[in-house]
Amino acid sequence: MRLDKFLAEAGVGSRKEVKLLLKKNLVTVNEQPVKDGKLHIDEYQDIVLFAGERVIYQKFYYYLLHKPQGVVSATEDARDQTVIDLLKEEDYRTDLFPVGRLDKDTEGLLLLTNDGQLAHRLLSPKKHVDKEYFAEIEGLVTEEDVQIFASGFALTNDEQVKPSKLLIDEINEANQTSKIRLVIQEGKFHQVKRMFEAVDKRVVYLKRLRMGSLVLDEQLPLGAYRPLTETELQEL
Incomplete structure (x- = not known):
């Protein structure tokens, strides 16, 4: 691998920034100062130091975030704080x-990575990957709703959603609210909220x-994250 690519992928800086750092004699390979970013190295065997600290090569990164x-859920935004x-x-x-999106007012699991192939496999409808949500609902969710969700149905704009699994955890008749879990395999825009709107109910959390x-x-507290464990990564 070219040295400039190695340094960029290791997070030292962009290709442009790495070029400047090399000129400043901040990089050594096997104890030898190197200014030429075109130099080919063995990313796993050669010892590369930047400003005296070893640069360890890792191609892909995976973080589990409690959003x-x-x-x-974006890499940059002019108005709002992003998950990045x-x-x-x-x-x-x-x-x-971020792998997929959670609405601005939605909490929970979000995977951050630079592995595009894994992201595609998790998001592709053809892969049938379950996405499970907990929701608090304004309105009483019924067994009829469970059957409607299980069959698949059309949203208010006639957009079709595939069959899903709706589980009723708690019904509060006094407050006219429900707590549910929902498993879907799609990721349409505001899908969970729109599904409940279609049966005359409102998602409040x-x-x-x-x-x-x-x-x-x-x-993990809200806003915190950690690397995936080796077991989690293998299961994915």
Whole structure:
């Protein structure tokens, strides 16, 4: 691998920034100063130091984030804080992105990665990856709703949604509210909210609990994140 590509992928800086850093004699390969970014190295065997610290090569990064409300699922936004903004400086990389989107007011599990192939497999409708949500609903969810969701139906704009699994956790008749879990395999715009609107109910709180085999770590506070464990990554 070219040295400039190695340094860029390791998060030292952009290709342009790396070029300048090389000129400043800040990089050594096997104890030898190197200014030429075109130099080919063995990314796993050669010892590369930047400003005296070893640069370890890692191609892909995976972070499990407990997304809070008020943060948008994007890499950059002119008005709002993004999920990428929640990363510590030492974990920030320009190629990280959220896998899919959670609405600004939705909490829960979000995967951040730079692995485009994995993201595609998790998001492709053809892969039938489950996405499980917990929701608090204004209105009483009924067994009739369960059957409607199980059959698949048309939203208010006639857009069709596939069959899903609706589980009723709690009904509060006094307050006319419900607590449910919903498993879908799609990711249409505001899908969960629109599904309940179609049966004359309103989502007042929404949280994603699971995506495929990846389950939200309840030990993670809102806004916190951690790398995936080796087991989680293998299961994905």
